[in-house]
Amino acid sequence: MDTTIFLALDFPTWKETEQFLQEHDLKGVPVKVGMELFYREGPSIIEKLKKDDHAIFLDLKLYDIPTTVQRAMRNLAGLGIDLVNVHALGGTEMMKAAKEGLVQGAQSDQTPMLIGVTVLTSMKQQTLQQELNVSFSVDEAVAHFAQMTRDAGADGVVCSALEVPKIKKICGSNFVTVTPGIRLVESSHDDQDRVATPKMATENGSDYLVIGRSITRASNPKAAYQRAVKECFHVH
Numbered sequence: 538m539d540t541t542i543f544l545a546l547d548f549p550t551w552k553e554t555e556q557f558l559q560e561h562d563l564k565g566v567p568v569k570v571g572m573e574l575f576y577r578e579g580p581s582i583i584e585k586l587k588k589d590d591h592a593i594f595l596d597l598k599l600y601d602i603p604t605t606v607q608r609a610m611r612n613l614a615g616l617g618i619d620l621v622n623v624h625a626l627g628g629t630e631m632m633k634a635a636k637e638g639l640v641q642g643a644q645s646d647q648t649p650m651l652i653g654v655t656v657l658t659s660m661k662q663q664t665l666q667q668e669l670n671v672s673f674s675v676d677e678a679v680a681h682f683a684q685m686t687r688d689a690g691a692d693g694v695v696c697s698a699l700e701v702p703k704i705k706k707i708c709g710s711n712f713v714t715v716t717p718g719i720r721l722v723e724s725s726h727d728d729q730d731r732v733a734t735p736k737m738a739t740e741n742g743s744d745y746l747v748i749g750r751s752i753t754r755a756s757n758p759k760a761a762y763q764r765a766v767k768e769c770f771h772v773h
């Protein structure tokens with residue numbers, strides 16, 4: 538499978554989002570809509586993006602009791618999105634309910650993929666162990682949550698590109714990996730902890746890359762996007 542790059546639309550409003558996509562000729566590329574934009578604009582932003590043929594990863598990281606998540610997913614599936622996620626920490630029952638909701642609410646035969654968040658890519662080992670009092674290492678926690686997510690019938694996980702080989706080994710090659718924490722320049726981390734370049738992520742077997750600031754804050758975002766696509770393409 539070719540690697541798909543989802544451009545993270547981390548903008549405060551639709552106005553800025555549309556302006557950016559228009560100005561840099563990025564209309565129609567796969568995009569990730571997160572909490573910031575969705576909570577401001579509501580579901581109408583999905584309709585607007587779909588009019589321009591964007592594939593959509595709706596990154597709302599749901600985490601609530603199973604019934605609530607099921608009902609919320611039913612509504613979200615009706616928007617015609619392509620991928621949506623939950624925190625694996627919500628447990629197997631919650632993830633199963635999420636999947637059920639997606640199937641119930643799906644438009645025709647297009648059920649959105651359900652993706653679990655294992656451990657946030659910004660999470661440091663020290664925070665996990667000393668602050669959250671989790672005795673696992675980040676690696677162990679990621680492996681455990683990935684397995685749990687697969688067993689619950691979800692389609693894949695969000696993880697660091699560095700964790701992909703291990704996850705594919707544990708969960709099988711068809712289990713989808715979605716990897717944020719991508720940097721076009723290896724030295725730039727921002728607030729992400731476990732980062733990789735598009736080439737490294739693709740070589741590791743990542744199916745979907747999520748890239749935000751490396752493109753949106755580049756002096757030439759279109760060129761940065763194309764460079765990322767090219768890097769992935771050369772690996773295949």
Ligand code: C5P
Nearest residue numbers: 545571657658695717718747748749750
């Ligand atoms: O700007 P940057 O490339 O770091 O953006 C990464 C995007 O992926 C952000 O929208 C962030 O919320 C999201 N994300 C993440 N780690 C996860 C899940 C989503 O960084 N585990």
